[in-house]
Amino acid sequence: MDFLTGLPLPAALAILALVDGLSVGTLLIPLFFLIAPGRPRVGRILLYLGSITGFYYLVGILFTLGIVSAIHIGRDFLDSAFGQWALLLVGLALLAAGIWMGERDSRRKKRAKAGDPSAQQGSARLLRWRERVLAPHTSGAAVMGVALAAGLIEVASMLPYLIGMTMIADAPLGMPARFALLAGYCLVMIAPALLLLAARLLAARAVERPLQRFTAWMQRTGAENTSWILGIIGFLLARSAFTELGLRLPFIG
Structure with missing residues (x-):
């Protein structure tokens, strides 16, 4: 993640938030x-x-309050040789997880082409959530419940969000500034969805078919995108640990 640390904190957080804004729950x-x-x-x-x-703002507040007290311990740990070896193992594990998820998604797509109904379960679940939220009799509490469920399902896998929260907690800022950055992060996360909503309202005929195609693409490639994110983050963590440990491998450099 060296390229992020070289950027001003707001810019780095904006990039991470935009990546998070492409997730299932937010887009x-x-x-x-x-x-x-x-x-x-x-x-x-x-x-x-x-x-x-x-939901993400509240989780971020709890995460920040918890991590600020432990950030110095964590930094000392990562500065040690043992910590770098641990970072290397985490990076390799994320890289392996990304490869595994990519292979699993590839097998799912093959089953879907063969007509296996179990390969379409994710799409069916999203359709059920949509029907529940948009039904005339649905209460506001039910809509909030769907959002909470989506957040709970995704939060552990949203690595850009976790990285962003760590960067906020590690910054030499007071709590008001941290919480302001966190609020900005969460708003940027939903900015793509808000822009598409505005386009749908202002130019419905022009954007309806592109939105349908984009939704279908997101549906097809969601797992693949997650696998790429995991793999890239894992590679960067492993590469950083190899460099700090003075190790060199031809395929990492």
């Missing part, structure tokens, strides 16, 4: 709402986005 589910038949239910969509933003 794919809102896209499903936008392409639903009829006029977009703006109130429901904004309530969903506000709820998932509030």
